Amino acid sequence: MTVINGNFETGTFSNWRTIGDNRIETAALGTGTSEGTFQALLTTGASASGGAVEQADIEEFLNLPSGLLDNIANGDVTEGSAIKQTFTANAGDVLTFDWNFLTNEGIPSFFNDFAFFSVNPFALELADTNSPFSSTSAVGFNQETGFQTITVGIAQSGTYTLSFGVVDVSDSVVDSALIVDNIQVIPSFSIGATSKSDIALTAKGFIGESPLSTSTSIDTLSASTSIGTLDFISRTSEISLT
Template sequence: MNTSILVNSESENVTSFQSAIINGGFDTGSFTGWSTSGMSFVDKSELENIPSKGIYSALLLTGAAEDGELNVFSDSVIESFLSLPNGTLDALIGKDTIEGSAIQQTFAAKAGDRLSFDWNFFTNESISEDFNDFAFVTINGVAFKLSDTFSSLFSSSSNDFDTETGLNTFSYTVAEPGNLTLGFGVLDVGDTMIGSGLLIDNLKLESSISDSAITIM
């Protein structure tokens, strides 16, 4: 599934941030260039079928009490980390969000630039409005849902989860030049017992002036 969005970026103090995504493929084997909160890992990629993008990807987890995995942060901490207004994540899913993990990075972008990334949402939850774990992306303090337990994309997972959406691509075009803060997160809804995860990889910022990507790997 491909998703595209047109967004604005902040126009002030552009030169205070790098002009490209740092470590967009996580191929340093670490979160170099990224800020993290909660259970965030760089692992060997599940997206090995994508040419010339390396072998690593980022994996964010909600944690699961059943597995003793509780090194995550509350929804309010995640909102603060991502500079989201209080209550944003509850409003995004329409239920009580509990805890999760997130990462983010700020960089400069030009009007017309196209940013894209690959994502895969995993979960052990069944379809449930009350326990509707979800994954999301934030762009300059605005949150967009990537997937939840009601996704029509789910199939059996070969990883440590019951189901996954499979690999999808999200992209958007920057409307105005300036700083762009990009964040990713995954959250438990309603309880902390059953875990979910979000895989992110292959982030690219493609210039509106040329066809070459300006991602630093």
């Protein structure tokens, strides 16, 4: 079973499990959308859909070791929100998704809120208050990174849990948020026909293989955690808004 409702075009979180303040938004949010009409918004605040929860609750929900989130951005995580879904993939398939990080924190800030994703058992930061930002028209937020795309190769056939989250660091007063959309697993047999040019299938580009590096560059992202290192080839690039 591949990712279901990865573009949230049901207008709901159908097939996703959620914790904290998560809601479905349209372009009316003020950021545009990366694809289709609907997108998922996760925040560190509170709304009619719920409120952010404590770090321990997020880590338990995502089956992450206690304290792991503190290590991602080297700060004291206080609260946040997350969503997750379990999917199956074959060796050579590619996971891809679009994301946009929004914040009201200073940029940069000691209160280094951040957004992340995980593919069990690894977690990787997407952005924090040190990331490049531009002003935004998003309702309730001052800055956004803009939509970007990440692609990840799958080395071993199996079942994985994909998660997304956003957290406050060192306080719980000023809010940040993560938009995710267009989440899909592209079968290996169709990769040659895809229009996404940032897919890289290389020896170290797959989940499940031994890490070879912990370096970080624009095109190579690595995550060192207390339970291992995920090293994959990826590219973050601006995509057009609709």
